[in-house]
Amino acid sequence: MKTEFSLAQLADPDIREADKILRACVHCGFCTATCPTYVLLGDELDSPRGRIYLIKDMLENDRKPTQEVVKHIDRCLSCLACMTTCPSGVNYMHLVDQARVKVEDEYSRPLSERFLRGILAQVLPRPGLFRASMIAARLARPFAALLPALPQGQTTPTFFERLRAMLALAPGRLPPPGPSGGTVFPAEGRRRGRVALLQGCAQQVLSPGINQAAIRMLTRNGIEVVLVADEQCCGSLTHHMGRDRDALTRARANIEVWTNEIDRNGLDAILVTTSGCGTTIKDYGYMLREDAAFAAKAARISALAKDVTEYVAGIEIAWPQSKNDLVVAYHSACSLQHGQKITQLPKELLSKSGFVVKDVPESHLCCGSAGTYNILQPDIARRLRERKIANIASTKPDVISAGNIGCMVQIGSVESADGTSVPVVHTIELLDWATGGPRPDLLMGSMKGPHVGRA
Known part of the structure; x- marks a missing residue:
């Protein structure tokens, strides 16, 4: 794509980056086939290619965002399916994030x-x-x-x-809070590694059992786990709302406390059980690339960040020898499959655990959660949820596995008329259960599954 930024504009590192991203786009339109909003609405401006044109025009001419431009940018889920599809390697994520900052700074919403x-x-x-x-x-x-x-x-x-x-x-009930920051969970037997586990913000309220399952599985297999004191939200939620100052402040605070922990006691990895957070933390190096005081430390933290399934796949686990007939529909969260390019690994781990794993049709399409999207764009989110649940139902599962709390809430909102009644649990909860941990709470009524752990 031809661009016409002035030399003065290109002196801005963000505009310089936008110019590089825009020039990579060849207008091929492959992205439209996998964009959820284009699939639903059929509007070119609600496709990545259409949004790229709007963003290019806005940035190139230094125009204030109009109501029409904001409407189409707001409708983007940031699911990043377009980046998986794009043959030219267009980094749409960084471009739309930059556009959202401009909207937040220069557009007056109602x-x-x-x-x-x-x-x-x-x-x-x-x-x-x-x-x-x-x-x-x-x-x-x-x-x-x-x-x-x-x-x-x-x-x-x-x-x-x-x-x-x-x-x-809103859930019908809230579980009691989990352990707080500053807690160290020692490895059982010989210590083979030491990791920090992101505590998260919404997840530790809605489903603290996810991190508890991760801690059990890791410590049982010789990994010491620390919940680092003074950790904050990763910044993902506000980052995708265009509130970059808030997001970067949180990122810097986390980088400091994690760096201090590395320097004092050492860490092999920073593990994340919410894939939306993981995608952002892995991008800290880019987000703070122009910050002289934090660029190197941010890159170091991003390199250490791993989804929990990435780390579990790399350690020695005593997988069960027997199979079971529990059918698991694996929901591939967008932030995991498109943002982090982790696609087969969770399914392989579930299969090793003895479960019957089913792929969900149209797995590349978002469920409509996308951080705050299901609140800010409820109609599109509802339609995507209905489509996702219908696709999941076609696999006739006993349980749905996912790696992101937002997806779990979106798909499993039984209070909503279009929610599913099939239990939705985190992948790590199933892996923990299969290798000696307790049965996940949502599966307490099921007699099927591994004959290990505590019922």
Whole structure:
């Protein structure tokens, strides 16, 4: 793609990077076939190629974002399926992230939308506030039907539509909190490694059992696990809302505490059980590339970051010798398959654990979760969820396995009319169960599965 940035514009490192990304695009349109919003809406401007044209025009002419441009950028899920498909290696992720920062800085959204986005940015990264908000949402959910419906013919979601979507996603109950930062879990037997485990923000409120399963499996196999004190949200949620100052502040804080832990006690890896967070942490090196004080440390942290399945695949595990007939539909989270290029590994680990693993048709298409997307774009998210659940149902599974809490909540929201009743559990919970850990809570009613661990 030909670009016409001035020399003065190219002095800005972000514009220089955008220019390189844009020039890599050859207009081939392969990305449209795998873009969820284009598949649903059929609008060229809701495809990666269309958004690239809008972003190019906005950046090249240094125009303030218009309502139309913002609409199409907001509709992007950042699922990154286009990057998997693109034969030219266009780094759409970095381009759309840059566009979102410009939108956040230069576009004035309606007051109600600014309010809701501000609440999400303040609450979701803070586990204490998030827990309180989930309790409040559960109490308010019976009144959701009283909220005004979307006016006839209107496609842009209103504040009330977004509020209704947020209430529908609130779980019926919250589990008790897990262990806090600063806790060290010693390896059983001879220590063969030492890792930090990201505590997360929403996940530690909604499903602390995920990290507890990871800790059990790792320590049982000779790996010491530390929950580093003073760790913050990874910054993913606010980063994808265009609030880069907040995201980079959080990234720097995490880099400092992890670097201190490495220098004091050593770490083989920084493990992540939420793939959306993992994709962002692996990108810290890029995000802070122009920060002289943090660039080297950020690159070091990104190199150490691993999805939990990546790390488990590299250590010696006593896999069960017997097979079982529990059918697992593996949902491949976008941030894992497109963001981190981890596709077969989780399925291989599940197969080694004795499960019958089924691929989900159209596995490249997003489930509609995408961080805060299922709140901010509820209609598109609902349609994607319905499509995903129908595809999962075609495999006739006993359980659904996923590697990202956002997907798990989106697919498993049984309070919503289009949610699934099939249990949705994290991949590490199944691996832990198969190798000696307890049966995941959501599977307590099932008698099928590994004859190991505690029922």
